[in-house]
Structures are given as structure tokens and as C-alpha cells.
């Protein structure tokens with residue numbers, strides 16, 4: 001018999017349950033990708049994600065070529081395209097790994113129903129999380145709203161099964177009509193992507209390489225190293241996880257193997273890292289149960305929050321990294337240049353936007369969506385609502401990050417600041433951490449004056465919040 005495997009957010013051959021099931025259960029397998037960004041509206045992939053997707057698909061095609069076949073690539077309505085491919089291939093079954101975003105769930109539900117009516121056996125698999133988002137519930141049978149109990153529950157039942165090996169079909173099928181990756185038009189017309197190409201290697205091999213580096217160098221010191229933006233103290237696996245080029249199961253397996261090989265007692269060192277992957281699961285749990293939250297406050301009390309009116313000039317300076325606050329600008333320029341930003345700096349730039357500038361968190365979420373290579377609806381929604389104070393288990397609104405204290409503490413020699421703000425590289429670190437005391441020195445470097453007074457804007461934000469809290 002013949003099966004189609006529909007690739008989406010699972011661009012890998014190893015530990016891929018849909019692909020493994022198709023290869024195990026059928027004589028012939030046709031691997032397919034259908035480009036239909038309109039199906040993901042209103043969160044169709046942004047510019048940086050499109051860049052990544054192009055290269056990740058090219059990488060997958062190279063891997064399949066090494067097995068003597070290709071990814072069959074189509075553009076258009078998935079149901080029409082699949083029906084056409086079923087006709088052309090004689091397939092009786094379709095396998096895919098599930099998606100978890102509201103638009104993905106809606107389109108997959110409709111697709112499954114229509115194909116089943118056609119008499120096709122449709123099998124959906126759990127491929128990208130430790131646990132499906134609906135599997136965990138509180139004792140009262142409700143979705144979790146607080147991370148720690150969610151994590152305790154999840155941690156006590158992490159799947160122990162080994163990751164699946166690279167799948168191989170008995171026979172890979174090819175049918176006419178496959179398009180070149182370039183036909184999707186995912187690459188930018190104006191080539192702003194040099195920084196991305198320097199920083200990343202999309203695809204399964206690139207993910208594996210980062211995991212090896214992290215397992216060798218950084219994981220043991222992760223609890224401390226993850227807070228220092230100048231260092232590669234984190235895994236940088238986020239875009240690879242988003243596109244499903246690696247799974248949490250594979251990551252844990254490799255890290256445990258290494259820890260075990262060196263010294264079993266080192267295993268507790270893995271916990272802080274596993275916990276971060278737990279946040280990813282929590283984000284997916286929340287998005288599944290509260291699918292309106294990419295646009296709406298999780299905590300409806302914030303619906304009355306007095307945001308400042310959207311100010312395009314202010315937003316532009318934030319986006320371009322010209323706010324005059326060194327850590328904020330360094331982060332925004334890292335984002336623009338590499339498509340990624342260190343987690344601590346993400347919190348700082350988000351706090352600055354939503355509290356000091358009092359712009360609605362959605363302005364920030366949308367900019368991140370367009371510029372992050374790891375833009376992920378679950379994680380981005382959680383991150384923005386957490387910082388803005390309106391999310392599940394969020395940071396309290398009155399916690400306003402102070403970018404000067406943050407850089408003094410986590411970037412003491414200003415290596416991160418100087419890397420991304422080369423115009424300030426000649427100034428002493430202390431001058432940068434206390435930039436408000438040295439306006440003339442910074443201005444002489446051509447660096448802008450602060451866009452807001454930090455203390456006054458913080459007080460105004462807290463006053464706005466107190467008024468809301470009193471209501």
C-alpha cells in the first residue's frame with residue numbers, strides 16, 4: 001500500500017512519529033510539503049520565519065536526496081493538493097504530526113474530516129512535545145494557569161522512550177508536479193538576511209550540531225550562564241524546536257547520555273534546562289486551552305488598562321534600537337541582525353515597551369513575530385503577556401525591569417552592549433551602565449538621548465497600574 005506523509009512543523013527524518021508510522025506500515029511512501037500560509041492567518045509566518053522555512057525545506061530535501069528521493073512540494077489549498085496527490089499516487093493513507101496553534105487545529109480538523117469522507121485513512125501523531133497539551137490537568141480537571149504545579153506534574157511523567165531512529169521507506173515514491181523551494185517566494189527581495197545566514201544553519205543537522213555544542217560546553221553551567229547575554233550560555237535551539245527539526249525527547253536523551261557518561265551525579269544539572277523546555281510545554285498548554293490569547297489579555301482585568309495611544313515614532317525607535325537606552329537598543333539590534341535575542345534581553349525590551357513606553361504588548365508581539373527566526377505563537381504569546389503582567393502566572397505588573405541595573409549585573413564588562421552598539425565601544429563599561437549620568441559622552445558618539453525619562457515613566461506606569469488594581 002501507499003501512504004503520504006505531510007510535513008509541516010516537523011522538518012526532520014529522525015524521531016518523527018508520522019514518518020516512522022508511514023514507513024513501517026506501508027510499502028511506498030511519498031513525503032509531501034504543501035505551502036499554504038493563508039491557512040495560518042492571522043499569524044502566517046513572518047519574514048524571518050519565512051527565511052528559515054526556505055532553508056529548512058532545502059535541508060530536508062537534501063536529506064531525502066541522500067536517500068534517493070525528494071520532498072514533493074506544492075503550493076495551494078491543502079485539501080485540493082492532497083486529493084490530487086492521492087489520485088496521482090494511489091495512496092490509501094495520510095500521516096501527519098499534529099499542530100497546536102488555533103488556525104492549525106481548525107484547518108487540520110476540516111482536512112481530516114474531508115479526507116475521511118473520501119475514504120482516506122488519516123492518522124495524526126504526537127510529534128513535537130513531551131505531552132499533548134490536553135493530557136495534563138489539575139486535580140480539579142481544569143487547565144493549569146500556574147507554571148510550577150504544571151511542571152511538577154509534567155516532570156513526574158516525562159516520556160522515557162528512546163527517540164525514534166531516522167526513518168527509511170521500503171520504497172520512496174515520486175510523482176510529477178513537485179515545485180522547487182524557490183517557487184514559494186520565501187526569501188526577501190531586498191537581501192537583509194546576511195546576518196541570519198551568518199548566525200544559523202536551519203535543518204536537522206544544524207540542530208544536532210547546536211545540541212552537541214550545548215551538551216559539551218554549556219549545559220552544566222546553564223543555571224548561571226543562561227543569564228549572561230554576551231555568552232553562548234543557552235542552547236539556541238528555539239528556531240529548530242519551532243520548526244520541529246529536533247524534539248524535546250531527543251534533546252533530553254542526548255543530554256542524559258552525556259551526563260551519564262561523565263558522571264551520573266551531574267544529572268541534577270540538567271534540571272534547570274529541562275524546566276525551560278517545560279515552559280515551552282506550558283505555553284502550548286495555555287494556547288490550546290485559551291486560544292484567544294495571542295490577541296487578547298489572558299487576564300481580562302487588563303482590558304481596561306490605560307495603554308498610551310499607539311505612537312508610530314516611538315515604536316519605530318524601539319524597533320530600530322534607537323531608544324537611547326543601551327541594553328534595549330543592543331537587544332533590538334541583535335534581533336534585527338540575527339533574528340534572535342537573548343531571553344533576558346527579551347524581557348528587558350518587552351518591559352521597556354509595555355511599561356516605560358506604555359505601548360500595548362501586541363505591538364511588541366507583532367514585531368517579534370516578523371523578526372524572530374524562532375517566532376512561535378505559544379511561546380511569544382506567553383512571553384509578552386508574562387512581561388506585560390496580563391498573562392497566566394505573569395510577572396507582577398509592578399516589576400519594571402531597569403535596563404541599567406540589568407546590564408550592570410548580567411553584562412558587567414559590557415561585552416554584549418559593545419558588540420551590538422559599536423559606536424559606544426570606546427566608552428568604559430561603567431559609563432554605559434550609568435548612561436544617564438553621562439549624556440554628553442554618549443551624544444559625542446552619535447548615540448541618541450533617552451526617548452523617555454526612566455524614573456518618571458516607571459512612576460507613571462505604576463500609577464496607571466494602581467488605578468486599575470483599585471477598580
Ligand code: FAD
Nearest residue numbers: 234235236237238276277279280343374375376379380383
Ligand atoms: P534555552 O534557554 O536554551 O531554552 C531551551 C528551549 O526552551 C528554548 O529553545 C525554548 O523552546 C524553550 N524556552 C526557553 N525559555 C522559554 C520561555 N520563557 N517560554 C517558552 N519556552 C521557553 N521563545 C520562542 O521559542 N519563540 C518566541 O516567539 C518567543 N518569544 C518571546 C517573547 C518574549 C517577550 C519573551 C520574554 C520570551 C520569548 N520566548 C520565545 C522565550 C525565550 O526567550 C526563548 O525561547 C529563548 O530565548 C530561546 O533561546 P534558547 O533556545 O537558547 O533557549
